[in-house]
Amino acid sequence: MSTEPQQQEDPAPAGRTAGEAAGTSTGKAAGKTAAKTAGETRDIPAPAGIRHKGPLELRRKAAKVTMSDRTLLDTKGPGQFVHTDPWRVLRIQSEFVEGFGALADLGPAVSVFGSARTVPGSLNYELAVEVGRQLAEAGLAVITGGGPGSMEAANKGAVQGNGVSVGLGIELPFEQGMNQWVDLGINFRYFFARKTMFVKYAQGFIVLPGGLGTLDELFEAMVLVQTRKVTSFPIVLIGTAFWSPMLDWIQTTLVAEGMMSEEDLDLLQVVDDPALAVELVVEGAARHRNPNGSTTGNGSSPGAAGGTRG
Numbered sequence: 131m132s133t134e135p136q137q138q139e140d141p142a143p144a145g146r147t148a149g150e151a152a153g154t155s156t157g158k159a160a161g162k163t164a165a166k167t168a169g170e171t172r173d174i175p176a177p178a179g180i181r182h183k184g185p186l187e188l189r190r191k192a193a194k195v196t197m198s199d200r201t202l203l204d205t206k207g208p209g210q211f212v213h214t215d216p217w218r219v220l221r222i223q224s225e226f227v228e229g230f231g232a233l234a235d236l237g238p239a240v241s242v243f244g245s246a247r248t249v250p251g252s253l254n255y256e257l258a259v260e261v262g263r264q265l266a267e268a269g270l271a272v273i274t275g276g277g278p279g280s281m282e283a284a285n286k287g288a289v290q291g292n293g294v295s296v297g298l299g300i301e302l303p304f305e306q307g308m309n310q311w312v313d314l315g316i317n318f319r320y321f322f323a324r325k326t327m328f329v330k331y332a333q334g335f336i337v338l339p340g341g342l343g344t345l346d347e348l349f350e351a352m353v354l355v356q357t358r359k360v361t362s363f364p365i366v367l368i369g370t371a372f373w374s375p376m377l378d379w380i381q382t383t384l385v386a387e388g389m390m391s392e393e394d395l396d397l398l399q400v401v402d403d404p405a406l407a408v409e410l411v412v413e414g415a416a417r418h419r420n421p422n423g424s425t426t427g428n429g430s431s432p433g434a435a436g437g438t439r440g
Contacts, residue, residue, distance in 0.1 A: 180307065198301060198319035225323040229298075232316050233331045236294065239271035240411050241328045243347045244280025244338030254339055257368055258283030259290070260404040261336055266293020268412050273298065273332055276308045276315055280338045285311035298324050329354060334364040334411035339372040355397050364414030366407045367400045374400070 180188070198221070201214075242261060248254045262272045262284035272288035274281035276297025288295035289311050297312030301319050308315045318324040328347065335351050337344060348367075354360045367373045377395065384390045401407050 199321060222320055222323060225318055225320060226326070229316055229318070229323060229327045230330075232314065233296070233327060236271050236296065236314075236331050238269065238415050239273050239294070239296070239332050240265050240334045240336060240415070241273040241332040241347075242280070242284040242336045242338070243275070243340060243344050244284070245340035245344060246275070246277045246279040246281060247341070248279035248283065248338075250283070254280060254369070255283045257404055258338055259287040261338070261368070261407060262287025262289075262293075262295075263291040264404060264408040265336075265411075266291025266295075268408060269293075270333075270412070270415065271296055273328060274312075275300065275343070276312050278309055280340065282309035282311060285309055289313070298327050300324050325350065329360060333362075333415035335366065336407050336411060337365065337367050339369045352394070352397050356394055362414055362417035364411050365398050366410050367398055368402065368404065368407050370400055370402050 198218075201218075242258065242265070244254065244258055248258070258280040264287075265272050266288045271294035272284055273296045274284050276285070276299040281297070285295040285297060286309075295311055295313040297308050297315040299308050299315060299317040300321060301317070308317070316327070318327075325347070329351070335348070337348050348365070351363070351365050355363045355365065377398070377400065380390070380395065381392075385392045385395070399410055401410070
C-alpha cells in the first residue's frame with residue numbers, strides 16, 4: 131500500500147461528471163454529453179410537471195401546490211375561517227366575474243360532456259367530433275370541460291364546423307390541461323364556479339358516455355330542470371347501450387321505491403344518432419330563447435313541477 135499522500139482533486143464544476151473531472155478522455159466525453167443533454171432537457175418541462183391554478187400556469191417546483199378547493203373544504207379547526215375564508219371569498223368572486231365577463235357575448239351554446247379517458251379514434255370520440263361539428267353548423271357554440279377525450283373531440287368538431295369552441299378547465303391533482311381545439315379557455319379553481327358557467331351559458335346538455343364527472347354533471351342538470359331552476363333545458367344522452375342499465379336501475383329502484391316520479395325520466399332523451407341529438411337540443415334552445423312559445427318537451431313535463439324526493 132502506498133504511503134504517499136494522494137493529491138486532492140478540485141471539485142467537479144457544475145455541469146461536469148466525475149469522469150470528466152478525473153481527466154480521462156472517456157470521462158470528459160461522457161461529461162460533455164451529459165452536460166449537453168441536461169442543458170437541452172432543462173428547457174423541456176415534463177408533462178406531469180405542469181399545473182394550472184386559476185389563471186396561473188405553474189411548472190416544476192412551483193407546481194407543487196395544494197388545490198384551492200381542498201384548502202377551502204378542509205376545515206383545520208374552530209375559528210379557522212376567521213383568518214382565511216373571508217379573504218377566499220374575494221378569490222371566488224373573481225372567478226365568477228372572470229367567467230361572466232369572458233362568456234357574456236357567447237350567444238346560444240350547448241354544453242357537451244363525456245369521459246376524459248375516451249381514446250382518439252374510438253367510436254365515442256368520433257361521435258363527439260360529429261356532435262361538436264353539427265352543433266357549430268347549427269349556429270351553437272360548444273362548451274366542454276376543456277380536457278382530453280370526449281371533451282377534446284367535441285371542441286375539435288366545433289372548430290371543424292367553423293363555430294365557437296369553449297373550454298372550462300379545472301384545477302386538479304392530476305393535471306389535464308386545456309386541449310388544443312379550445313378557442314376560448316377559462317381555468318377555474320373551484321368546481322362550483324365552473325359548474326355555474328356550464329349551465330348559465332348553455333341552453334342544453336349533450337352527454338356522451340363517461341365516468342364520475344360526467345354523472346355528476348348529468349344529475350346536477352336533471353335536478354336543475356326538475357326543480358325548474360332552469361327552463362326548457364334539453365338533456366340528451368348519446369349511447370343507448372351505455373345508458374340503458376342506468377335508466378333501468380332508476381326505473382326499477384328509484385321510481386319503484388317512490389324516491390322519484392316516473393315523469394322525471396322524461397327529462398332525459400336517449401339516442402344513438404348525433405344528428406338527432408343535435409336536432410333535439412336545437413329545438414330546446416329555441417324554446418329557451420322563446421319560453422312563451424311552445425311548452426312541450428323537457429322543462430315543462432309534469433315531473434318538473436314538484437321538488438325532488440329523497
